[in-house]
Amino acid sequence: MNVVIIDYGAGNTKSVQFALSRLGVEAQLSSDVERIKMADKVIFPGVGHAATAMSKLVETGIDHIIPSLHMPVLGICLGMQLMCEYSHEGDTQGLGIFKGKVQAFDSSLKVPQIGWNAISKLRSPLFKEVEEASYIYMVHSYYAPLSEQTIGVCEYGIPYSAALAHKNFYGTQFHPEKSSSVGAQILKNFLAL
């Protein structure tokens, strides 16, 4: 299977690559548009600031490519947030694949949210054989609100989208590559889509 992890200088790509390798898949890191288009599966990671990451996507022209892809695409953490319409972090225009505006957690909470939280209301093949209330690892200060595209819910002050899906596009706010055996199952499910 030809899996490409989009490498645009704003993601913990190594960890994603290692997690796939533990599942027996040797993914390539690439920022090459043609390579991305040829992949069977595409993973779009991201950490850091939304505006910085988005400008890197624009520089490489990858911002135009992602919404046009037809194979299963998985955005992780900031990757998922950039696939939304808009992010309040740095007043950033997103790729518009998922509905909704990414917003900051309430200032009464400890931010960033760091640690293991439970996911529920799972409804997607992405969560095959994943039990309700399984723990996944989260690190973020902004969140995507609930919408009809929500396929998994987490709670931190309020309920929000732990995962989103639309057509061939999937996004997880959590890090499956860092979420122990639950995360490995989710990545396995993604590879099987």
Add this chain to the structure above:
Amino acid sequence: MLTKRIIPCLDIKDGRTVKGINFVGLRDAGDPVELAAKYAKSGADELVFLDISATEQKRKTLANLVLEVAAAIDIPFTVGGGISSVEDVDLLLKNGADKISINSSAVRRPELINELATTYGSQCVVVAIDAKQIDGIWKVHLVGGKQPTDINLLDWAEEVANRGAGEILFTSMDHDGTKQGFANQALAQMSNLVSIPIIASGGAGNTKHFFEAFTVGKADAALAASIFHYEEIAIPDLKKYLKEKQLPIRL
């Protein structure tokens, strides 16, 4: 619900684990990768690697180790010890570290926190603070707690949070090694003052101490080394106990 985290800390020297390791069934107790994998399997929520070596090859050895750890374990880990520049951090993050922790270098040049937060995001910047009380006032200490400064603990905690730290790892030198419990009063003051997560460190001796760090000390995570290494407390037992005490814990 967000759970409270249990974090074993591994001291590393020249790419090897130091400090008494008492695990049964390890082929090589000095192998950080094997130990890390064992902790991950036993239910540790995160790991911290603290590099205490002082050799010229330190950077390269540590980077190689980070790469091996990232390949082997599927939970987050933080790397600290002598990190003083954006270049140091870049190398470690590229090799698969999730977070880095800075300590003395942040006190010497606080702008480093801003630089790292801007470049890589607050989520990967842990500021470690070592402190002890001098005449009843908590003062920040450097070089593993050996060198006192004039800086008040809470002032520094507030400053690092304002500069963009994502988390504070607070070690009480007064409590470290005593096994009498964490510095819960100072922890609670810090936790009320800043709005970023606090990791409690120093003083863990029994399971009740962890419960108190989370309840009285209002800590978000608790770190310990020797009690885990010597298996005085097994992580599954600790987490089960905390869960029975109604704390949010990942089992």
